[in-house]
Amino acid sequence: MNEPGAAQPETADTGRRLTEIVRTTSLGTWTDAIRDTFVALDIKPAESAPFTGTVRTRRLAHLLAADVLATSQTFDRTGRLASRQPLDLMQIGMVVAGEGELVQDGRTCALRPGDFAIYESARPFTWHLRPEWHLRVFTWPRESIPLSETRSQQLTARTVRADSAVGQLISPLLSGILTHERDVSSGGAIRLADEIAELAITAALEEGDPGDPDSRAQEFRETILRYIDAHIDDADLTPQQIAQAFFISPRTLHRLFARFGETVATTIRLRRLQACRQAMLSPQNAHQPLTDIASRFGFADLAVFSRAFKAMYGVSPSRYRELNR
Structure with missing residues (x-):
């Protein structure tokens, strides 16, 4: 039997793609699960509510997709953590429920259900998520993204609205990675992972000022x-x-x-x-x-x-x- 508050790992084979689930009420276990799934973060839960958290992951070639659900909290990737525990990833966070605020590269963007934004783990960032929230996180190795660091710093923390022209196309596609029951070939998975990254970058580019x-x-x-x-x-x-x-x-x-x-x-x-x-x-x-x-x-x-x-x-x-x- 699992001890109270301990992580409860599960696996489910849907469409031959492995899904891993961790549920916990222990902040320490949660911090470890987030670090092992993504990167090392300082996590500060709201003091007013009991803590709960769930993370579920699926992989599409070099793209890791995750459902993350928890109570109000702040995730902080400090400069200290980025230098002491470097891991260079490009990530997309899409709010499914609740609301989020992402801070990186001198910008702050607010996200509501269906909205998403790009961020990178090599530089400091902060997520504020509340109240009972659900975030979908999509993660690529940075070396697989043909985008310069200078250019990426111009694209991070820009809200792509769910009801924008590109958001209406891409938000359902991102969600489908975690909800689709069927498998694809290994070659198809690699091509899809690359194309989804390109589409997300295009969406962030669309958020720029056309007159700029x-x-x-x-x-x-x-x-x-x-x-x-x-x-x-x-x-x-x-x-x-x-x-x-x-x-x-x-x-x-x-x-x-x-x-x-x-x-x-x-x-x-x-x-x-x-x-x-x-x-x-x-x-x-x-x-x-x-x-x-x-x-x-x-x-x-x-x-x-x-x-x-x-x-x-x-x-x-x-x-x-x-x-x-």
Whole structure:
């Protein structure tokens, strides 16, 4: 039997995806459960009510989705915790019930049911959640997100409203990760995890002021990124070629990307790696040599491709393919 207040782990196999549940009335156990699921946080519950908390998790490839329900409290990722226990994650918090307030990077945003916002664990943040609340948290390894730190600092703690144009599309999609009963293939799960992150970033971008020069610059950058994606199989794609396509000077192009803490060459390289990874996961390429896939997207040297891929994803291309067959 479990002792009173102790965590009560459960597992449920729905659609072949493992769901883990922890319920507790012990603040110490709750603090450990939150740390083990996400990152180390200082947790301060409201003194006026008995404490209860539940966390339920499901995984979709490298995306961890969690339902978190509890009584009023504050979660604080202090600078001390971020430096002493570093873990670099991109996260989305979506309020399902109650109300929340997220603070990061000099901004504070309020969230009501259906609203969501982006935050990152490498920098301090604070969540205030009340009264009886339900938060859905979606977590990606930061290295899987092709977004510079400078740009991410401009997107955090911005409320995406449930009734906004993008919120009406994306909020149900996020909820569906935890409520959908069916499983998907390992390759499909990886692609979905990537696409959901991209959609969330797009939603945060939409919250910017259209009249803001940064927003106009970002819109132009997004247009250029679409051009890069459309020509990613061109081994000769260069910043000079891109600048010529948009009738701007190479210097203007480089300044545009530098504005968001990026370089054009690095961006092309990252998107080539993403294209290779997606091609490796496609069933129609199951028997295609890695050399052919790499060369298709601009990597003439397999050794160079292998080093770049491992630096980006933590494993060699051959091992990655083996793990996701």
